[in-house]
Amino acid sequence: MSTNKLEDAKKAAAYRAVDENINFDEHRVIGIGSGSTVVYVAERLGQYLKDEKYHDRVAQFVCIPTGFQSKKLILDNGLQLSTVEQHPIIDIAFDGADEVDKNMQLIKGGGGCLFQEKLVSTSAKTFIIVADHTKKSPEYLGTMWKKGVPIEVVPSAYVRVCNDLENKLSATKTILRECIGGKAGPVVTDNNHFIVDAHFGDLSNPEELHTKIKLLVGVVETGLFIDNASKVYFGKADGTVEVMKK
Numbered sequence: 001m002s003t004n005k006l007e008d009a010k011k012a013a014a015y016r017a018v019d020e021n022i023n024f025d026e027h028r029v030i031g032i033g034s035g036s037t038v039v040y041v042a043e044r045l046g047q048y049l050k051d052e053k054y055h056d057r058v059a060q061f062v063c064i065p066t067g068f069q070s071k072k073l074i075l076d077n078g079l080q081l082s083t084v085e086q087h088p089i090i091d092i093a094f095d096g097a098d099e100v101d102k103n104m105q106l107i108k109g110g111g112g113c114l115f116q117e118k119l120v121s122t123s124a125k126t127f128i129i130v131a132d133h134t135k136k137s138p139e140y141l142g143t144m145w146k147k148g149v150p151i152e153v154v155p156s157a158y159v160r161v162c163n164d165l166e167n168k169l170s171a172t173k174t175i176l177r178e179c180i181g182g183k184a185g186p187v188v189t190d191n192n193h194f195i196v197d198a199h200f201g202d203l204s205n206p207e208e209l210h211t212k213i214k215l216l217v218g219v220v221e222t223g224l225f226i227d228n229a230s231k232v233y234f235g236k237a238d239g240t241v242e243v244m245k246k
């Protein structure tokens with residue numbers, strides 16, 4: 001699919017997700033995730049802010065970011081920025097995903113934001129995923145996303161975590177994520193952690209794997225988002241959107 005078509009698909013998913021799920025009278029605290037698709041969620045909210053019919057209500061929204069990129073998205077679109085410390089209960093959150101399986105379990109963290117994304121998404125009463133259709137798994141997680149399960153780790157523990165993932169949890173390969181261009185060395189998350197990408201092949205039981213990884217010393221959070229999403233919007237190349245819900 002051409003880059004333009006892919007962008008159209010992301011935009012279609014994000015716009016429809018906002019249009020169908022924001023309740024302008026009831027919602028006030030909005031989580032804004034990270035990645036290239038959620039850019040269009042912030043853009044859509046910015047459009048509503050400029051619309052005089054919605055302006056007063058959207059101006060009252062406080063937006064909770066999942067990292068530096070989303071903080072900037074919120075500000076660039078004229079929206080009000082706040083923190084999860086000030087608003088530990090979020091009315092609705094929007095975010096992207098790297099892969100979504102048939103049970104709406106997710107792999108996230110391809111862009112390196114997973115801990116803060118999980119904090120925001122699990123603090124939200126409703127969590128909406130926006131994605132292009134290439135993120136939809138035919139069956140198991142690990143089918144479309146081949147870069148491994150992202151795991152956020154305490155820097156000093158990364159060797160120990162990699163060893164445990166391979167020796168105790170049978171990961172076939174673990175990779176400390178490196179920066180590509182700009183800086184030599186590992187990716188450092190917004191919370192000053194490292195990311196390990198762990199390969200397990202197809203994930204037939206992501207819930208169990210998530211629980212086992214979380215128990216390893218040095219693991220902060222996994223990129224497996226279990227029973228978290230309320231709905232998923234998949235944009236397609238022809239501009240249509242498929243909605244998945246339970």
Ligand SMILES: O=C[C@H](O)[C@H](O)[C@H](O)COP(=O)(O)O
Pocket residue numbers: 033034035036037038095096097098107108109110111112113114117
């Ligand atoms: O760490 C990054 C996040 O989990 C993103 O939401 C995820 O990688 C999807 O990003 P995109 O919308 O760019 O595909």
